[in-house]
Structures are given as structure tokens and as C-alpha cells.
Amino acid sequence: MVIPPEMFSLPPGSEATLQQQIQQVVSEAIVSGRCVSGEKLPSSRKLADHLGVARITVTLAYTELVANDYLTSRGRSGYFVSETAPLRPTFEEVRTPREDGVDWAAKLRPTPRMREQIFRPPNWREFKYPFIYGQSDSTLFDHRNWRACALRAVGRRDFDMLATDHYQRDDPMLIEYILRHILPRRGIRANPDEILITMGSQNALWLTAEALLGQGQKAVIENPSYPGLHEVLAPINCKIEAIDVDAEGLPPSQIPSDADVVFATPSHHCPTNVTMPLGRRKEMLDLARQNDFVIVEDDYEFEVSLLKSPSPALKSLDQAGSVIYVGSFSKSLFPGLRLGYVVAAPPLIEELRRLRRVILRHPPGHMQRTAAYFLSLGHFDAQIARMSRAYARRRTVMEDSIRKYGLTPASNARHGGSSFWMQAPEGIDTRQLARNLQKQSVLIEPGSAFFPETPDHSHFRMAYSSLSANRIEDGIALIAEAIEKVAA
Known part of the structure; x- marks a missing residue:
């Protein structure tokens, strides 16, 4: 029996390559039992036409599936589901009514209440001005050599x-x-x-x-x-x-x-x-x-x-x-x-x-x-040199912008660092300031999380490790404007 190409569709929104996506949908169909051993796969041409991809992409996916024993090739006859293809174990499903009979609050060991966390939303990369600390900038990283080292490590x-x-x-x-x-x-x-x-x-x-x-x-x-x-x-x-x-x-x-x-x-x-x-x-x-x-x-x-x-x-x-x-x-x-x-x-x-x-x-x-x-x-030393040049430029822009828009640093860091510790004007709660700035695609870090005993809501941190130099001034201008609105 020939499996119709319509059985397969590429997953929406996948970040995998087309070849990887084809391997994924075919292997999943086999493991789940929708395609059984001995069945013939659609030809590479037909599946390529159905999925809207190049024929070579399907051929490469089929070749990889043969190597992993999902498929077997029979010369000019085409590709078939392997007799020894992986299968999920099957068992008879027993449906029983679910009862929440465990009092987890009583069973869990009491632990001290966790303190306030650093303000950092999971989707921070979607913000235009993310002045948040410790995150990497993909434009500065040596992806090619890291990939080569990773491949060498799996040799x-x-x-x-x-x-x-x-x-x-x-x-x-x-x-x-x-x-x-x-x-x-x-x-x-x-x-x-x-x-x-x-x-x-x-x-x-x-x-x-x-x-x-x-x-x-x-x-x-x-x-x-x-x-x-x-x-x-x-x-x-x-x-x-x-x-x-x-x-x-x-x-x-x-x-x-x-x-x-x-x-x-x-x-x-x-x-x-x-x-x-x-x-x-x-x-x-x-x-x-x-x-x-x-x-x-x-x-x-x-x-x-x-x-x-x-x-x-x-x-x-x-x-x-x-x-x-x-x-x-x-x-x-x-x-x-x-x-x-x-x-x-x-x-x-x-x-x-x-x-x-x-x-x-x-x-x-x-x-x-x-x-x-x-x-x-030697890639690490080159990475540090590249980051240092970029960070030095960003820090200069940051310092100039802070002075230009009248913001107040709370410390004098004589050796550097990738962030600035800032003091808000009296009466401004930096937690609310951070919430206001979020609406303008700006992220800062309220300082209260850094004080272990008495919370301090008058400080905030601005970092530049994940923010390009050409965006820094516009972002700081928005911060200064938001402070003025709260202080007014």
C-alpha cells in the first residue's frame, strides 16, 4: 500500500530546517503507528510537490530516515517503512476519575519566602530598548567557531x-x-x-x-x-x-x-x-x-x-x-x-x-x-576583545546620554562593568517606573530586589550588554521623559 502524500504536513511555526521538519513528521507517523512496516512512502517528487519544497530536500530527509532505520530503500521501487522501525509501546488505557486527594500544602516542607526577583519578562528580546543585565548579544558572538568546536566535541x-x-x-x-x-x-x-x-x-x-x-x-x-x-x-x-x-x-x-x-x-x-x-x-x-x-x-x-x-x-x-x-x-x-x-x-x-x-x-x-x-x-580571547570594543563604545554612548538627559548615577564605577546603578528622584517608585516604561518598549531593572533586608524602591539598574549603541540614546530619552511625567 502506498501512503498518500496528503498524510504529511509541515508543522507551523517550526524553527527547524525543512529537511528536519520532514524527518520529524515522517518519523512521528511511523512511531505512532499511523504508517506501518512494509508500507511504501510517497515518491520524493510527489511529497516535494505536496509540501512545496525542493525534491532534494525530501531525498535527503528520506536518506537520514534510512540511516536511523525508520525507512528502508528498495532500489528503484522506492522507500518503505522498515520492518524494525521504532514503535511506541502500546497498553490498554484505563480511565479512572481523578481525585485531588493529596494535601500538598501540608506535605511540602516549609521554606522561607523568596524575596523579590529582578524584573525581567521572558519575552525581553521583543522590547526595543532592553536595558537588562547579563543577557548576550548574538551579533557579538562567534557562532561559526562555537559550532565548529561543538561538532569537534561530538566526534x-x-x-x-x-x-x-x-x-x-x-x-x-x-x-x-x-x-x-x-x-x-x-x-x-x-x-x-x-x-x-x-x-x-x-x-x-x-x-x-x-x-x-x-x-x-x-x-x-x-x-x-x-x-x-x-x-x-x-x-x-x-x-x-x-x-x-x-x-x-x-x-x-x-x-x-x-x-x-x-x-x-x-x-x-x-x-x-x-x-x-x-x-x-x-x-x-x-x-x-x-x-x-x-x-x-x-x-x-x-x-x-x-x-x-x-x-x-x-x-x-x-x-x-x-x-x-x-x-x-x-x-x-x-x-x-x-x-x-x-x-x-x-x-x-x-x-x-x-x-x-x-x-x-x-x-x-x-x-x-x-x-x-x-x-x-583562541576563540575565547578574540570573543573578549570583540565584546570589549563594543562595550566600550556602548558605555561611552550611555554616559553621554545619561548626562545629556539629566539622569543620576548612584555610584562612580572606576573600572567599568556592563551596567549603571541609577538613583531616581525623590518620591519615585522605580517599580512603577519600570511598568510605565514597559508600555514604551523600554526595560529597566528596579533596584528593590538587590536589598536583602529593607526594600529600597529609589534605585534602578540599566545595562547595555544586549542593546546596540545606536538605540541607547533614544531609550534613555524615553526613561528621562517617563521620570519627568511621574515627578510632575
Whole structure:
């Protein structure tokens, strides 16, 4: 029996290639049982005419389906559904009335209420002026070489790295590159047993908090600070003390003597972007030795030092092993990569490895190896140089536009960063300001999510990583206009 071409139609709105769409609809028809073994497929010409595609596209799709044993080719007779084609298991469906008999509210373990989240709608790319932080700009990314590295990572030579369950181990190629090329830029020397690959910096912060903090112990954080850190610490039920930052970051003199872990962003404070000076860093390290606390250094954006050369990492000055260094590729490559790393003393790394194993064993081998190739072949350095040039241009336009339209920066970031921390005029709630701007296709981030204890609605953040330079001034003009309307 010949299957009529009318049985197949391409899925609307699909982002797959035409060949992939044909493979999808034919394989689905076979797996679901609508096309059974031995039946003949429509000729490539007839199916191409029906679908409105080139005949070669159908032929290539059929060839791929033969390779995957959905179809078999019988010379000039055409293509047939394979006798051994994949099929879904069948079972007799039993319909029973559904009853919601489980009281999930009673069964779920009570957890602390999550704090306010950073304002960022899922469809942010549809906005004309998205001044939001940490998102990538596809025009700056080296798609061609990343694709080549990904293809190389799935080759036969690297199949073991791709397919093997490595339990607790990380990709030695990625570890080697981080040790020899990434960490030396921050003045850090380390050995392979002092580094762990994580699923981004958030995962790294969670692992360190779980390993080092418990009920009754004290965590010191910056105020304002990274909202994701609040979410990490809240379920642990440790004591949390937030210290106000000033123009030079976290003041070491304010750290209580009974602190157990201090979380800091000395290179670019989150969210103000101020940089902690060398003298203050040394003071913090001296206090850590005296009072026996450890420091978690989140060095999340050291590559974006556009105004001055990056200052040495706190970890590079550490002689006592008090600093746990957290790095990430989210800002330098793209946030969806979800690869970060922790550098710390071997005993702590072993404990973090044990905790990681319980949850996810290790980040996907394919992503680790792809990143390792991208870094080791020089593409990463070229990527950083390209981003730095674009970001420097955008920052200049941003600064000029802020001055031109009379907006008020809330901090003086001397080293750069990819965002501006802003102060709204007195009486303006930046949450409402953000809602008003949404209607004009402008996105800003209200600052209240960054304050862990007392909400502050007078600040907001504007970033430029995902916004081209030629749109910045028009967007800031709209922000200034919206502020004037609210203030009037």
C-alpha cells in the first residue's frame, strides 16, 4: 500500500530546517503507528510537490530516515517503512476519575519566602530598548567557531568525554585551560585538585553555602547585593547580616568578629560596580586570619574592566587560604552555557565535589569539551576583545546620554562593568517606573530586589550588554521623559 502524500504536513511555526521538519513528521507517523512496516512512502517528487519544497530536500530527509532505520530503500521501487522501525509501546488505557486527594500544602516542607526577583519578562528580546543585565548579544558572538568546536566535541575522538558518566571528574582539558590561562589573568595560581566545575556561579554559591554554613552560623553579605545569593542562604536558616557598601565596596571594619562566611564582589560590586581598593582588600584578608572566617569572592565580571585594568583578585593576595574564588563564563560567553568554577583548598573542593555528585554528578561532558576547545583554540580571547570594543563604545554612548538627559548615577564605577546603578528622584517608585516604561518598549531593572533586608524602591539598574549603541540614546530619552511625567 502506498501512503498518500496528503498524510504529511509541515508543522507551523517550526524553527527547524525543512529537511528536519520532514524527518520529524515522517518519523512521528511511523512511531505512532499511523504508517506501518512494509508500507511504501510517497515518491520524493510527489511529497516535494505536496509540501512545496525542493525534491532534494525530501531525498535527503528520506536518506537520514534510512540511516536511523525508520525507512528502508528498495532500489528503484522506492522507500518503505522498515520492518524494525521504532514503535511506541502500546497498553490498554484505563480511565479512572481523578481525585485531588493529596494535601500538598501540608506535605511540602516549609521554606522561607523568596524575596523579590529582578524584573525581567521572558519575552525581553521583543522590547526595543532592553536595558537588562547579563543577557548576550548574538551579533557579538562567534557562532561559526562555537559550532565548529561543538561538532569537534561530538566526534569519535572525544566520544568518551561526551558519553561516559564521569561520576565526580571534570573535563581535564577545561581544567587545564582555566588553570593556565584564565586564573593567571587574575593573579591566581592553583593546582587541578583546587578547582571544581559548576553549573554557573549560582550553583557554585549554593555548594559553598551548603558546605560551610548551618543553623546558628553567620553569613555576611553586601547591601545591596546579588539577589540570587539571598535565595541560596534563606533555606539554610543561618544568621544573615547585611553590611552597607560605600564608594569603595564592603567596609572590612564593619564585618562582625563572629562571622563565619563573608560573601563579597570586590572587583565589580553587584549592583553598583564599585571596585574595592587594594588597601581595603588587604585589610579584609587580615581580618579573616584574625577572626577565622572565610571569604567567598564572586568575580563575576572581571573581563568588563573598560575604564582601567582589572585589579588583582582577592584570591591572588590570599596567603592563608581564606578565599574561595567563584568564576563564570556566563558574561564572557553566554548565560545559557551554565558553566562556572570554584577555586579553593583541596579539602573544600572534595566536599563540594561530594555535594555536586548528589545532585548532578558533573556538568554535561559535551558542554565542557566544547567550551574547552573554544577557549584553547583562541576563540575565547578574540570573543573578549570583540565584546570589549563594543562595550566600550556602548558605555561611552550611555554616559553621554545619561548626562545629556539629566539622569543620576548612584555610584562612580572606576573600572567599568556592563551596567549603571541609577538613583531616581525623590518620591519615585522605580517599580512603577519600570511598568510605565514597559508600555514604551523600554526595560529597566528596579533596584528593590538587590536589598536583602529593607526594600529600597529609589534605585534602578540599566545595562547595555544586549542593546546596540545606536538605540541607547533614544531609550534613555524615553526613561528621562517617563521620570519627568511621574515627578510632575
